[in-house]
Amino acid sequence: MSPATAALPSATLRAVLARVAAIPELRPTYEKFLDLDSVTLTDLPVLTKETLAGALDGVVRQARSRPHGAYVYGSGGTTGTPRLSLVPTGMFVEDITRHWQPLAPDDVLVNFNTPGRMWSSHNFFNAVAHYAGAVTIPLGAVADDELADWLDFVDQLGATALDATPSQIARILEFCASTGRPLPAFRKLLWTGEGYSKRAAEVTRRLMPDGRLYGVYGSTESWVIGVNEPDCPTDTFHVVPYQHVEIEDGAVLVTNTHPESINPILRYRIGDLGGFVDCPCGRPGRALRISGRDDPQLKFSSILLLPTDVTEVARAVPGVRDVQLVLFRHGQPDERMEVRLLTEPGTPREELERLVHQRVVTQVYKLGFAVGSSDRLAVRAVDELVTSPQTQKTPLVVHAGTAAPTPVAPARDRH
Missing domain, CATH: 3.40.50.12780 (ANL, N-terminal domain)
Known part of the structure; x- marks a missing residue:
């Protein structure tokens, strides 16, 4: 047996x-x-x-x-x-x-x-x-x-x-x-x-x-x-x-x-x-x-992580009001993650994106090592987060299907 x-x-x-x-x-x-x-x-x-x-x-x-x-x-x-x-x-x-x-x-x-x-x-x-x-x-x-x-x-x-x-x-x-x-x-x-x-x-x-x-x-x-x-x-x-x-x-x-x-x-x-x-x-x-x-763990870039591992690091950065993770082509070899930020009024967006990216890739265990210097992880300040039209709830993680995101270079690589 x-x-x-x-x-x-x-x-x-x-x-x-x-x-x-x-x-x-x-x-x-x-x-x-x-x-x-x-x-x-x-x-x-x-x-x-x-x-x-x-x-x-x-x-x-x-x-x-x-x-x-x-x-x-x-x-x-x-x-x-x-x-x-x-x-x-x-x-x-x-x-x-x-x-x-x-x-x-x-x-x-x-x-x-x-x-x-x-x-x-x-x-x-x-x-x-x-x-x-x-x-x-x-x-x-x-x-x-x-x-x-x-x-x-x-x-x-x-x-x-x-x-x-x-x-x-x-x-x-x-x-x-x-x-x-x-x-x-x-x-x-x-x-x-x-x-x-x-x-x-x-x-x-x-x-x-x-x-x-x-x-x-x-x-x-x-x-x-x-x-x-x-x-x-x-x-x-x-x-x-x-x-x-x-x-x-x-x-x-x-x-x-x-x-x-x-x-x-x-x-x-x-x-x-x-x-x-x-x-x-x-x-x-x-x-x-x-x-x-x-x-609640998700698999991204061949590593397991809790979405809150990422969002809590991002929320701790002064100027960030809320955070949402958007996954593109999740589970595919070219999957990508976008960390979207709602910011406090008057906060310089590009500077905040750069700082959040640096904090996430250095503090979220393994993630920075997994994505390296590629564009698989991006940070973007937005005017609003994705909300469910049925429940009017704002999910922590959004799966964006197979469409590729608008290219956004990692904040640390921007000039």
Whole structure:
């Protein structure tokens, strides 16, 4: 029976419960269950992102007493209050690759995931290649004006596989198509970080019809929950044995049972909706199908962020009365965000736009690093915000469909 549907053994649950209850910030919630003769998962509360964030100090202290090392990774927030996660430096990769083997010793992997700023995917795929005995080119993200030269370089090294977000994969494939450059000899595409959008899937099928897709699903806090292979739909994942998944009112709850787990992942509400299905790949047991999000986070430029992370930074700038985020071509490789401002009368608009842009890209954790110096994030002062004609409410986030916005250069680049 699949680990997603099997009952969690009592001894395993007791071990996870004891580890979580040892964290001072969580002890009042969980210690009462330790003395019960019988306890099941459904007896325990659901762990939220806010509760997990509040236990960070205790998690760090517990990590410092362990015999193995730990990485600190970030999952969002601002520079003042980043949302952080601790993962053992082994990243469970040895366990994961027993059940998911996307690479072979003769592969050459180009790692397009961005390193630094406490991002986790770059390190993860380097480790996956290490356990496979493959060659790794730890390249990181590459701008369009450098892409041709770097693709020539990886061609010379005989690259056979790449890892990136689906948005990056689509961008690389479309770059080759638009410039007439032959694709490198990639035969495998490893992906994570966001769902494989319809746009990315269409581009992949059209430009790389023989490419084999290998994905992983999880979060920075819970780490890898499930794996996906070429014969699996891209929204369907086979749960790895050290994770236990429940579905409660459509929401995905996960418990990490690995003895090296540092984060107290016990009935953690990951923020996705899903259900159990039979995967057409034929692997035994039920698989987890992800159908959408159940929290207010949004995915932009391959990172998760709370809209309030952006709007609160912008509202703190003197002269700003109100803020609204407008997303153009959301979920597409060329998606853009416009931060619209209502300003106090008499406030110099261009100066305020420049200041808000500078604050947002430096204080909203990861966002500035993700958009770089591109025009994917713009700030614009407007006379009025978008209001719903039905409710007369002003939404925090507006999805502007597929139309491109009026070009507005990042304020810091204007003269």
